Amino acid sequence: DYARAEPLYNRSLQIREKVFGLDNPSVSNSLNGLAELYRLKSDYQRAEPLYKRALAIREKAFGADHPSVAIVLDNLGSLYLNRGLYSQAEPLQKRAAAIFERAYGPE
Numbered sequence: 536d537y538a539r540a541e542p543l544y545n546r547s548l549q550i551r552e553k554v555f556g557l558d559n560p561s562v563s564n565s566l567n568g569l570a571e572l573y574r575l576k577s578d579y580q581r582a583e584p585l586y587k588r589a590l591a592i593r594e595k596a597f598g599a600d601h602p603s604v605a606i607v608l609d610n611l612g613s614l615y616l617n618r619g620l621y622s623q624a625e626p627l628q629k630r631a632a633a634i635f636e637r638a639y640g641p642e
Contacts, residue, residue, distance in 0.1 A: 537576055544569040560603070563592040567607055574614050586611040605634035 548565035555561045570585035590607045597603055608631035615624035 537572060540572055541569075544572055558592050558595065560592060560596045563589040563596075563603075563607070566592070567610060570614075571610060574610070574617065577617070579614055579618055582614055583611070586614060600634050600637065602634060602638045605631040605638075608634070 544565060548562065548569060551559065551562045551565050566585045566589035570582040570589065573579070573582035573585070586607055590604065590611065593601065593604045593607055608627045612624040612627035612631065615621070615627065
């Protein structure tokens with residue numbers, strides 16, 4: 536139920552920002568979850584900046600080739616696919632796939 540989930544994600548984000556600070560990887564989990572909710576509701580304008588912020592936090596915390604970075608890359612790529620922005624989606628999803636393959640092997 537999206538209507539019930541949204542305030543919970545927002546509350547989670549507020550708590551994590553207050554407890555851990557704005558750039559903590561825990562905050563990126565709430566950002567990514569809220570962005571996914573908005574993407575699933577086709578609210579792409581609200582989802583995109585949240586994905587981008589989550590991505591920046593994870594890249595800073597874990598490095599550009601970490602699997603948790605790949606998760607957000609794939610999600611942001613899915614948003615672009617949903618919007619029909621294939622030229623923006625493809626490099627993100629290829630990068631995510633390469634990270635996953637390096638981390639976990641092919642398949």
